[in-house]
Amino acid sequence: MKKIIKKYLKIVLTKTNILPYINTFKKIYNKHKRLYKTKKETLKKLKQIRLYKSKNIYKLINNTKVEVDINNHFVYSIDTLKQPIETNRIIGNITVDYERLLNTSLSDFENENNKKLIDSLKRLINKIEKEIKNSNNKYKEKILENLEEIKTSKATTLYSGMQRILFYNQVLWQTGHRLNGLGRLDKILQSLYEQDIKKNILTKENTKELITDFYLTLHKYYWFKSNVLMGDTGQIIILGGKNDDDTYFYNELTYIFIETIKELQIPDPKILLRVSSNNMPKDLIELAVKCIQTGIGCPLFSNDDVIIPKLIDFGYEKQDAYNYVTAACWEPIIPKYSLDQTNIMTINFLKPFNKMLANEDLNKNYTIGEILQKYTNYLKDYCNEVFCTLNKIEWQFDSYLSLLTSGCELEDISIKGAKYNHYGVNSVGLASVVNSIINIKKFVFDEQKYTLEELNNARKNNFNERNDIVDVLKNTENKYGVDNEEIINLTNYITGFVDTIFSEYRNKFNGKLKFGLSSPSYITEAEETDASLDGRKDKEPFTVHISTDSSNAYTELIQFASKLNYSGHRFNGNVVDFIVAPDFIENNFQKFIDFITLSIKVGFFQMQMNVLSSKTLIEAKLHPEQFPNLIVRVWGFSAYFKDLPEEYKEVIIQRALKNEGKM
C-alpha cells in the first residue's frame, strides 16, 4: 500500500506517522472501487487524490472541483478525490443546525478565527456560480440567486432554503463527515413554505417537483456516501413529532415528503416518522403505511410518547428532547448543538457469557442464580474494557463543523465539545444470552435433560454431530421476543445491570454513555462469536434488533418490546424489526392501520418493516440482473438488494421464509 500511495499520491511522506494517510487513501480507494469496473481504472483515477490536514480544511475547500447538472433545480457537487486526512476520528453521524443556517448569511458567521474558512466557502460559491453560468442548466437564473443569497442574507424562499441546506450538506461530505442527517425538514422549512404559498410563488405541485429533485440530489453520490455497505449513507429526514404542549406537529410538507419518496422508489435518503398516540392524524399513518407497503423500508416509526420522557430523564432539556432527531440508524440525538456520538461501537452481550462458560468450572453445583451472578461479573469486566476503548478516542480538529454548531464559534468542537457530548453504543447478542439462560434453566435444572457441562462441551465443539441438541435448544417456546414475564424480567435484569455500570462512566467532555438494543453489527460481530446455548452455531448471525427467529404474532413482539425497560441509559435506539409479506398489508389494510395505531399506544420504542416475499428474494439472489431496483431494509437503512454481500442477502431470505412459516 505504501508503494501505491507513493506512486499515486503526490504527497510528501515525512517520517511522521503515515498510517492516517494510508487509511484515508484506502477508504477513498474502496469507495471508488464501487464506481469503476477494473482496478486499473480505479487506480488511474486515484492519481488525482489529494489529502489535506484538518487544520487546513479551507485549502481543501478552495481546491474543490465543481460539476453541475443541467436538469436539476439544485446544484450540488462533491469532489470525491479530495478529503481530509483522518489523523483522528472525524465527528460524524449528527445533524447540524440547518434552521440557524437558513436564518443567517455566511457573512454573519464571520469572526477572527474563521475568516479563512468563510472566505473559502464564499469562493466555493463563486466557483459554482461560474460553472452554472456557463452551463445549460434550465433553472440557472434562479440557482444563481439562491447561491448569492447564502453569502449575503437569510433564505427568502423555500427553493433557496433547500439549496442552502444542500450547499452546507455538500461541504460536510467534502470535509470528510459521514452519515449526515438532514433534520426535521417539515418543521424547519414550514415558514418558508407557508410564506411562498401565501405569496402565490409556489404551489403544492411545484413543491413536489422541488422535493423530488432534492431527494435525487442527495442520492447522487450514493456510492461515495455509503459507509460500510452500499445504502448506508445516514441521510435521514425526520418528519412529524409531538410538541411540548402534547399536540402533534405536522403540516403539508410532512405529507409531500412521504408522497414523493413513495413515488420515487429510491433507497436513500430515508425518512423517519415521529409518531404519537396523541392527536396524530390517521391519514398520515395511512400514507406512511402505504409508503412502507411499496417495500422501500421507510419510514421507520419512532414513538415520541416513549422516547421523549426518557430523553428528559437522562438530562436533555425539555425543549431539546421534544426537538429530537435520530442519528443515521435510530439513535435519538439532539440536533443543532451536540457532539453526541451514538454509534461509536457495538457491545456484544454474548461474549462475556461465552467467556464465563469457557472459564468457569461447570462441574460445580451452581444454581441458576449463581450462573446469572457470574455472568454479571464477566459483563462488568467487559463493560470496563469498553470504557477503556472509549477513553482512547480522540476527535479530529473540525473547524467546519464548529462553524455549523451553535456555541462552538470561538473554540473548536473537538476540543471544547458542544452543549451535549454523550457517547452511545449499540448492542448485539442479548437474545442469545437470554435464550441461553432460559435453556440452562429448563434443560439443566428443571428437566435435567442434560448437564451443563454436556451442553457446554457440545457448544465448544460447535455442536458437531450434536444437531439433536441444536434442535432442542432452538425449538423452545419461551424465548426472547415472547410476551412472557420470565423472559421480560430476565431481559430487563441484564439491561438494568448494564445501565448501572454505564452510570459510572463519564467521557472527557463529562458526557454520559448510553446504549440500545439494536445494532448494524448482527452479522459482523457474530462472525467473531462462537456457538451459544441458544443453539446458535459459530459465526451464525445474531437476532436482528428486537425481533424473533420464529413467526410470532406481531402483537406479541410489540407487547414484549413495550415491556422492556428503556429508562436510564437504555434509549440509544431500540427498534422492533418486522418482516411483512407483500399482500399481507394489502389484504388487511384497515386492520393493519389499527395495529400500528394501537401499537403506538401499547408503547413500542421504534419500529421498522421490511415488506418482502421469500420467492422474490430467492429469484433476485439467483438473477440479480432481473431485479435491479429491488429495495430492502438492512439494519437502519434501505439498499438495493443486488448491492448487498451474499451473507446479508441470506439473512433476509431466511427471515422472510420464517415469516411465511416456510421454515
Add this chain to the structure above:
Amino acid sequence: MLITNIQRFSLNDGPGIRTTIFLKGCNLNCQWCANPENISFEKEKYIKNNIEGIYGKNVTLNELEKEILKDKIYYETGGGVTFSGGEPLLHINELEPLLKRLKKQKINMCIETALMVSQENIKVVLQYIDTFIIDIKILDTNNCKKIIGGDINLYMKNIQTIFEQTQQVIFRIPLIKPYTYNKQNLCKIYEFLDKYKPLKVEIFKTHNLAKSKYESLNKKMIKIEEEISKAEIEEIKTNIAKFNINVEICTF
C-alpha cells in the same frame, strides 16, 4: 381444557384484531380439514422435521383468560377473542365460566362452528357470543352424513334458533370439488342464503397448507383432483351477491 394453539393477531377470524383459541376435538371428519390436529379429542404425538412433539395442551380457564387479555388493547377497534377448533361448541359446558367472565369484561366473542351439535349447546352459547362464524359445507342430508359424518337436520334447526335471536352471523363456505363445489350443493347453498341473510359470506378454496401437519400425524391429506378456477370462484361470488349479501373471497 385441551387446546392446540392460541393465535394472537388473528385477522381472518371475525371483526378487528383477534386472538383465536383452537380447541381440540371435532365430531365431523372433513377430508379437506385445514386443522387435522384438532379432530381427535385426545393428545396426539407427532414428528415434524425429526423432532417429536405433542398436539394438545391442557390449560386452565384462568390461563386462557390471561392469554386472551394480553392483547386487550388491540381489541378496541372491534376485535376480541374467537373460539375455533375442532368444534368449539362441543366444549361449551367446560368453557362457559370463561365466556361469562369475558362477557363481564366486555370482550367481543366469536365462535367458529360447523353447528352440527345438540340444540342445548346452542342455547347456552347464545347468551355470550357476539358473532357466529358458521360453515356451510354439504347441505344434502345423505351426502352430509356420508362425506363428513354430519347431521344436516340438526344444523338447520340450529340455524333457525340462532337467526331467531341474532343476525350477527358470518357464513364461511370452503370450496372443494366435488364435495362442496358441485351443481346440486351450490344450488342448495343459494337457496339457503336467500332464506338466511348473514352479515357477510366468506368463500375460499381449500388449500394444501396443512400438508405438513397431516404428514406429522402420519396421515394422508386429500389430493385436490381438480382446482377451482378464478372464474369459477368469481361466478359464485356474483351469484351470492345477487341476494344483496356482502360476499368476500378469502385467500387464507
